Amino acid sequence: MAQLRIPGPTPCPDEVLRAMAKQMVNHRGPEFGKIMNSVTAKLKTVFQTKNDLFLLTGSGTGGMEAAIVNTLSPGDKVLAVAIGVFGDRFATIAQTFGAKVTPLKVEWGKAADPEDIRRALKFEPDIKAVLVTHNETSTGVMNDLGAISAIVKEFDKLLLVDAISSMGSVSVPVDDWRCDVVVTGSQKGWMVPPGMAMVSVSEAAWKAHAQARMPRFYWDFAKAKSYLEKGQTPWTPVVSIAFALDVALDMMLKEGIPNVFARHARIASMTREGVKSLGLPLFAEEKHASQTVTSVAGAGGLDIKKLLKIMREEHQIVLSGGQTTLDGKIFRIGHMGWVSEDNIKEVIATLKLVLPQAGFRS
Numbered sequence: 047m048a049q050l051r052i053p054g055p056t057p058c059p060d061e062v063l064r065a066m067a068k069q070m071v072n073h074r075g076p077e078f079g080k081i082m083n084s085v086t087a088k089l090k091t092v093f094q095t096k097n098d099l100f101l102l103t104g105s106g107t108g109g110m111e112a113a114i115v116n117t118l119s120p121g122d123k124v125l126a127v128a129i130g131v132f133g134d135r136f137a138t139i140a141q142t143f144g145a146k147v148t149p150l151k152v153e154w155g156k157a158a159d160p161e162d163i164r165r166a167l168k169f170e171p172d173i174k175a176v177l178v179t180h181n182e183t184s185t186g187v188m189n190d191l192g193a194i195s196a197i198v199k200e201f202d203k204l205l206l207v208d209a210i211s212s213m214g215s216v217s218v219p220v221d222d223w224r225c226d227v228v229v230t231g232s233q234k235g236w237m238v239p240p241g242m243a244m245v246s247v248s249e250a251a252w253k254a255h256a257q258a259r260m261p262r263f264y265w266d267f268a269k270a271k272s273y274l275e276k277g278q279t280p281w282t283p284v285v286s287i288a289f290a291l292d293v294a295l296d297m298m299l300k301e302g303i304p305n306v307f308a309r310h311a312r313i314a315s316m317t318r319e320g321v322k323s324l325g326l327p328l329f330a331e332e333k334h335a336s337q338t339v340t341s342v343a344g345a346g347g348l349d350i351k352k353l354l355k356i357m358r359e360e361h362q363i364v365l366s367g368g369q370t371t372l373d374g375k376i377f378r379i380g381h382m383g384w385v386s387e388d389n390i391k392e393v394i395a396t397l398k399l400v401l402p403q404a405g406f407r408s
């Protein structure tokens with residue numbers, strides 16, 4: 047069977063696809079209101095939060111922009127913890143809207159050291175917010191968000207989190223970790239196609255919102271809140287994705303959220319062991335390896351582009367290459383959302399077959 051094993055979009059179960067084929071409803075009517083309320087309540091369970099939670103029509107990057115423009119003003123200082131492509135993107139968005147960004151850059155493949163964040167916050171006490179990628183999809187590294195949040199809150203700063211590729215697959219207890227804005231995207235661990243960003247907003251984020259002067263219109267959380275009270279969104283929402291998410295969340299709740307997290311941890315570990323058994327090195331330091339995507343470094347004469355091509359064309363298994371400077375240097379196996387042990391066994395067995403054809407000599 048063909049397998050899409052990239053770190054989002056992920057495959058979707060048939061029940062989810064069928065939900066998307068339903069006829070349209072009035073997005074200002076009671077039927078859609080019921081779905082919005084149902085999806086929002088179920089998402090709050092997965093986010094482990096009592097904070098406000100909004101469904102925004104747009105991709106994850108839109109949610110990242112929303113986090114920034116709703117809480118900051120031009121000239122505000124932010125600490126941007128960047129451990130890969132998406133951390134850099136968060137910093138760039140802040141900069142684009144006029145924030146003064148202090149970058150905390152970490153070598154790709156490694157996680158941020160929370161103590162470096164403490165040092166940076168001590169050194170620049172006027173920093174207002176910290177931007178963090180929980181799970182850096184480009185390198186396959188997961189930051190220790192619990193430890194980072196403890197430090198950020200010790201300094202009483204706002205914590206804006208890109209949990210786009212971890213939420214729903216890994217436990218991110220938003221309230222316990224006092225994360226102020228947390229963003230995820232429908233095409234990641236949710237078993238749903240792209241099109242929706244889901245964002246939680248804390249009390250402290252609302253206080254920041256009242257002062258924030260960056261330009262915002264489409265992403266304004268205040269508009270999202272006032273419409274949610276009527277079971278609506280301010281702008282026409284991506285209705286079919288809401289149908290799909292409602293069904294996907296029921297599937298996740300039926301499996302049991304702790305079981306969903308445990309499945310991801312088990313499959314991630316199995317993927318790493320499988321890769322090592324092939325004689326290939328992991329790219330990410332293993333103690334901070336992502337539970338939703340495994341990054342594999344090139345070695346032993348391996349032509350990564352050729353490998354991906356043969357996997358795709360001859361075996362219908364689609365893996366991801368590296369992004370920007372990692373292009374041709376790593377490949378990535380996505381294992382988030384609708385994924386089983388058998389899926390990964392097939393990927394590893396096929397890699398074993400194809401690696402010699404792509405020049406690999408262990």
Ligand SMILES: Cc1ncc(COP(=O)(O)O)c(C=O)c1O
Nearest residue numbers: 105106107132181183210211231
């Ligand atoms: C960690 C992370 N942040 C941000 C994004 C950007 O999300 P989107 O492509 O939905 O805009 C992605 C998507 O790959 C991601 O994995």
